[in-house]
Amino acid sequence: MAKKMFKGEILVRFKVTQTDGPAPEHLEDLHRWLEEEWDGTEAYFQGDEGEEEETVVKLEVVGFEELPAK
Numbered sequence: 001m002a003k004k005m006f007k008g009e010i011l012v013r014f015k016v017t018q019t020d021g022p023a024p025e026h027l028e029d030l031h032r033w034l035e036e037e038w039d040g041t042e043a044y045f046q047g048d049e050g051e052e053e054e055t056v057v058k059l060e061v062v063g064f065e066e067l068p069a070k
Contacts, residue, residue: 003053011062027066035061 016034024030039061044054 015067031064034064 016030038059041059043057043059045057046054
């Protein structure tokens with residue numbers, strides 16, 4: 001039996017907040033690190049306890065949006 005796959009893509013937004021240490025000298029350095037660390041990463045999801053196989057998804061960094069300081 002062929003595996004069913006979801007159609008389309010899911011866009012997830014994460015908020016990155018500095019919690020310690022000095023601020024990066026250039027935010028582009030942080031952007032580059034996030035891209036190098038996370039772009040192309042595969043993640044594994046196993047649904048309800050009865051499911052036998054894991055769902056494998058690939059993460060892709062698609063852009064950055066800087067939010068104003070609060």
